[in-house]
Amino acid sequence: MKLRHSLKDVATEAGVSAATISRYLNGSLDLPEATRTRIDAAVEKLSYHPNPHARRLSLGRSDTIALILPDIANPFFAKLAAAIELAAAAHKSMVLLHATFNKSERELAALKRAAQNRVDGVIFITNRSPEAQVAQELNEFTRAVILDEDVPGGMAPRLLCDNEMGGVLAGRHLREAGHSHIAYFGGGSDLHSTQTRLAGLRLGLAENSETGIEPTLFVGDHSPTSGRELAKRFLAQADQETAIFSGSDELTVGTIEVFNEQGVRIPEDFSLISFDDARSLHLFAPPITSVRQPVDQLGARAVDILFSDTWDQPDFRSLIERMPVTLIERSSVTAPAKNKNRI
DSSP, X not given: OOOOOOHHHHHHHHTSOHHHHHHHHTTOOOOOHHHHHHHHHXXXXXXXXXXXXXXXXXXXXXXXXXXXXXXXXSHHHHHHHHHHHHHHHHTTOEEEEEEOTTOHHHHHHHHHHHHHTTOSOEEEOOSSOOOHHHHHHHTTSSSEEEESSOOTTOOSOEEEEOHHHHHHHHHHHHHHTTOOOEEEEESOTTSHHHHHHHHHHHHHHHTTOSSOOXXXXXXXXSSHXXXXXXXXXXXXXXXXXXXXXXXXXXXXXHHHHHHHHTTOOTTTTOEEEEEEOOSOGGGSSSOXXXXXXXXXXXXXXXXXXXXXXXXTSTTGGGOEEEEOOEEEOOSSOOSOOSOTTOO
């Protein structure tokens, strides 16, 4: 086994201090030619290779960022992670990934580990409304970006999609198709995304209407399991509803599974719009109309904010930036079914 020599070994061989060797190799110290020659000779003789991680830390950076997200198996977060990895590479930085499964203890552990690793910044994503301690830990970082879902109490720039406009687009499309009784499947009533998408849905449904339309709210969490539970509850309780706006592709998948099991047809029985369009919804039967989030742009922009040179501006941490969404019309929305006794 080849012996790996340390900085101290080189210092002893060259007859100078380890600090002098470190500063010389970092290019932060100018030395007489004779001293440089001794150090260079010692480095070559001992085949010394500086530890790049230690060297970066000595310069005040790690060339790594932490990405903390709920679930890498979720296609939305997988695509977002890939976009962040690609954007980070352009900044010569690596991504340390932490999946929390929306557990408070894992979010806290991931933040503590990121601090221990002295990362250059954190991109934090959650699918729930975290406790105050999570925000407190997040606020300890010099650079952090809150992405996709809000973190109450977090003192960091927020990058979100335009959730309210997504609701407006869905509501407008359903209203134009003739629907006036809508159900909304959301990922938790306390989530910022649920509140703003629902608010937008109300606005879209109310356009060109003398009376407001109040959607029926069904909430769980953003998972296929929750989608199945909400679909069963919906079918048991549905009265006048003729359409569903689903707050995520994961909820949509669970909903469609139950509908298929029970012989419920889309759009013949109920029209359906999904939010995200991260899954291959165009391959479903029928293809599902969706409000598309700009996943690649969200990931790239989060990294740009993290590496921005404007962090010293007093109002930068209060930045709230919203990325535009797009309605992708497919075949899952039609005029309301007339036979309400069909189920």
